[in-house]
Amino acid sequence: MSSGRRILGVGERPHPLDPLSAREIEEARRIMTEDGVLAAGSGRVSYLGVEEPPKQAVLGGGAPPRRARALLIDVTTEQAHDVVVSLTDRRVESCRPLDPVTDGQVPMLDEEHELVRRVLAADEGWAAALARRGLDDGAQIWLAALSAGNHGLPGEDGRRVARVLAHLRPTADSLPWAHPVDGLVAFVDLLKGTVIEIIDTGAQPIPAEHGDYHLPGAFGEQRTSQRPIHITQPDGPSFGIDGNLVTWEKWSVRLGYDMREGLVLHQLGFDGRPIVYRASVAEMLVPYGDPSPVRFWQNYFDTGEYQLGKLANALELGCDCLGEITYFDVTVTGGDGSPKVLPNAICMHEEDFGVLWKHTDPANGSRETRRQRRLVISFFVTVGNYDYGFYWYLYLDGTIELEVKATGIVFTGAYDERAVPHCSQVAPGLAAPYHQHLFSARLDMMVDGLTNAVDEVEAVRLPMGEANPHGNAFGRKATRLRSEAQAGRDADLATGRAWHVVNPHVRNRLGDPVGYALYPEGGPTLLAHEDSSIRARAGFATRHLWVTRYHPDERYPAGDLVNQHPGGAGLPAYTAADRDIDGQDIVLWHTFGLTHFPRPEDWPIMPVDTCGFALRPAGFFDRNPTLDVPPSTAQSSCHPSGTPQSTAASSCHPTPALGSPPDAQAEGSCHQR
Numbered sequence: 001m002s003s004g005r006r007i008l009g010v011g012e013r014p015h016p017l018d019p020l021s022a023r024e025i026e027e028a029r030r031i032m033t034e035d036g037v038l039a040a041g042s043g044r045v046s047y048l049g050v051e052e053p054p055k056q057a058v059l060g061g062g063a064p065p066r067r068a069r070a071l072l073i074d075v076t077t078e079q080a081h082d083v084v085v086s087l088t089d090r091r092v093e094s095c096r097p098l099d100p101v102t103d104g105q106v107p108m109l110d111e112e113h114e115l116v117r118r119v120l121a122a123d124e125g126w127a128a129a130l131a132r133r134g135l136d137d138g139a140q141i142w143l144a145a146l147s148a149g150n151h152g153l154p155g156e157d158g159r160r161v162a163r164v165l166a167h168l169r170p171t172a173d174s175l176p177w178a179h180p181v182d183g184l185v186a187f188v189d190l191l192k193g194t195v196i197e198i199i200d201t202g203a204q205p206i207p208a209e210h211g212d213y214h215l216p217g218a219f220g221e222q223r224t225s226q227r228p229i230h231i232t233q234p235d236g237p238s239f240g241i242d243g244n245l246v247t248w249e250k251w252s253v254r255l256g257y258d259m260r261e262g263l264v265l266h267q268l269g270f271d272g273r274p275i276v277y278r279a280s281v282a283e284m285l286v287p288y289g290d291p292s293p294v295r296f297w298q299n300y301f302d303t304g305e306y307q308l309g310k311l312a313n314a315l316e317l318g319c320d321c322l323g324e325i326t327y328f329d330v331t332v333t334g335g336d337g338s339p340k341v342l343p344n345a346i347c348m349h350e351e352d353f354g355v356l357w358k359h360t361d362p363a364n365g366s367r368e369t370r371r372q373r374r375l376v377i378s379f380f381v382t383v384g385n386y387d388y389g390f391y392w393y394l395y396l397d398g399t400i401e402l403e404v405k406a407t408g409i410v411f412t413g414a415y416d417e418r419a420v421p422h423c424s425q426v427a428p429g430l431a432a433p434y435h436q437h438l439f440s441a442r443l444d445m446m447v448d449g450l451t452n453a454v455d456e457v458e459a460v461r462l463p464m465g466e467a468n469p470h471g472n473a474f475g476r477k478a479t480r481l482r483s484e485a486q487a488g489r490d491a492d493l494a495t496g497r498a499w500h501v502v503n504p505h506v507r508n509r510l511g512d513p514v515g516y517a518l519y520p521e522g523g524p525t526l527l528a529h530e531d532s533s534i535r536a537r538a539g540f541a542t543r544h545l546w547v548t549r550y551h552p553d554e555r556y557p558a559g560d561l562v563n564q565h566p567g568g569a570g571l572p573a574y575t576a577a578d579r580d581i582d583g584q585d586i587v588l589w590h591t592f593g594l595t596h597f598p599r600p601e602d603w604p605i606m607p608v609d610t611c612g613f614a615l616r617p618a619g620f621f622d623r624n625p626t627l628d629v630p631p632s633t634a635q636s637s638c639h640p641s642g643t644p645q646s647t648a649a650s651s652c653h654p655t656p657a658l659g660s661p662p663d664a665q666a667e668g669s670c671h672q673r
Contacts, residue, residue, distance in 0.1 A: 003317045008244060008257055008328040016058050017266045018244055019257045020050050020068055022331050022339035028068045028085045029337035035092040037083055042076035046106035048333040049258045051084055054552040055277060071106040078191045080106050100158040104565030107307050109335050112190050116145035116164055119188055125198045129184050133203045140169040142176035147305040149297050150564050151533050160190045163297055168206055177385055178211030182414035185294045201293055204414040207429040211604030231323035237350055248375045251394045259332035262309035263346060263379045263390060270398050274446040275516060281390060282442035283557045285538050287528055290422045290433040299534040302383045304562025311381040312345040321347040348377050356626055370629045372396060385409040397626050403612040406437055409605055410598045424598040432598035438541045440557040443588040448506040448514050450585045454481045454547050455502060458495035482582045484575040487547035491522030499545055500618050504583050509622040517618040520544050521611060524595045536567030546571050546589040549579040557589050
């Protein structure tokens with residue numbers, strides 16, 4: 001195994017879609033400080049990223065002004081601002097004060113987690129609540145400072161609030177999640193540094209069994225049966241990199257990164273033909289189903305409240321990625337406005353993916369097999385107790401796929417038989433509430449140009465009659481979605497419902513409009529009641545599909561500011577005008593995810609669960625686009641008469657390496673001994 005490392009950034013003449021460089025971040029901070037919008041000492045930068053130019057300005061091929069957008073808060077005056085900085089003109093271009101009641105709060109700051117610990121350590125009411133549970137000042141308590149949501153609670157209007165749950169850490173090496181201190185929650189004002197309220201519904205037994213899976217031998221000896229798997233590309237990978245532009249096979253894609261969304265794919269095209277202008281996971285929601293006084297508020301927008309992009313892991317060869325790997329460092333912004341490099345945040349490699357197509361023909365005896373391979377572009381984040389991997393796949397046949405991998409540790413409480421309808425018991429006395437992981441992918445489509453439309457396509461049963469005398473016939477129905485109001489749609493697995501994005505002005509050789517089809521998994525959307533607070537704030541999660549007319553300001557499905565927002569922003573507001581989407585410049589927003597009823601097998605750490613979707617060509621090509629893929633030929637080729645195309649390392653039947661070590665502690669391991 002080997003790896004290369006690059007910096008995802010900008011050169012002397014950045015592409016308009018490139019993320020901000022460290023130099024540009026420092027320049028933006030200097031401009032805002034000199035202007036006075038970023039107060040010295042008390043000013044904090046919650047978010048800073050490139051303000052992408054409108055699509056037409058980028059496609060026009062010019063050099064639009066380079067701009068940055070910042071969300072700021074002054075922890076002394078408690079005033080927040082939405083600021084746009086012109087890096088080209090070196091000035092603050094706009095500065096809009098934010099109303100915490102109507103606009104909500106800027107995303108949470110890293111420093112606020114430590115602030116909560118200081119506030120509660122000095123609070124007598126909190127100390128008394130712990131004492132009632134037999135926990136004295138010497139007890140090691142892990143506090144989780146969590147986003148508060150907006151529930152109309154008295155005394156919270158306009159205040160920047162965190163809600164705090166506690167877990168016991170018996171030792172410094174212990175993981176806290178096995179030992180919830182339940183029946184207790186604190187509401188903390190993050191700007192005043194005070195406790196608003198402590199809710200104590202009564203002490204519950206703290207589960208005693210540990211969950212320290214990370215300690216050697218904690219759950220028995222490790223198995224010794226695994227032999228190593230080596231993935232090699234002696235001639236190197238097949239992709240090319242020019243700045244942030246990646247080319248592989250017939251694909252081209254420009255990599256971007258944002259401290260809120262994380263990995264962004266720009267200008268995704270195949271063989272010189274555009275398909276998607278911009279693709280990202282623009283929001284992620286984790287709503288919990290426990291209605292108890294201590295937990296009813298647990299609904300987390302991991303993108304809009306915590307900013308996934310700044311929480312990226314440093315990926316490790318042999319652990320997170322196998323094979324010939326290229327890593328990209330990314331640069332985000334710290335609370336003081338300084339650049340912060342996240343090493344190895346993006347992993348890119350190609351991998352074999354089994355059979356692409358195969359046929360043995362009885363008529364002439366021909367035998368042909370081609371192998372599929374894909375380009376993998378991924379990043380992993382840790383949000384408190386959960387970990388998420390986002391994997392974009394590009395395939396030889398033109399398929400685009402997103403797979404999200406959820407792992408980590410389920411959030412826990414004490415198991416109470418009264419809460420059985422809303423949680424699972426995963427260990428003795430330990431509960432994990434039911435919850436969902438709902439993602440919104442924003443897909444700014446550009447299928448062979450800017451004039452696109454969406455057809456809802458599904459299978460239909462046909463009645464018996466003169467045209468179907470034996471009842472065996474079935475058909476396919478396509479319905480054009482003509483306006484934004486009509487395009488709020490749900491998946492239907494019973495009919496195989498898919499959404500075809502077509503270009504009415506470009507035809508394939510059969511005379512049909514070229515297109516790409518979105519195939520949903522069709523899991524449950526948001527399960528919270530229609531009158532709930534979370535449903536008002538997360539309207540996007542109530543539908544599998546939304547289609548909007550492109551507007552450069554419409555970037556996030558729950559709105560620009562999510563933290564403590566009263567609701568109604570984002571897609572419900574975007575679609576209220578009911579704009580025409582038939583043959584227009586359109587954006588697809590796709591909700592997908594997991595509904596998690598935790599199992600004992602999910603404890604003490606959850607094996608990866610996956611969800612996602614696929615975009616597949618549907619009339620985009622005139623025929624199978626992989627007819628030019630050569631056979632895999634090597635020493636043990638399945639096509640001995642074919643022209644050699646690869647080394648023995650890619651043989652259909654490779655010879656095992658002699659003298660291989662019997663365990664996984666081999667080259668590239670992330671846990672060398």
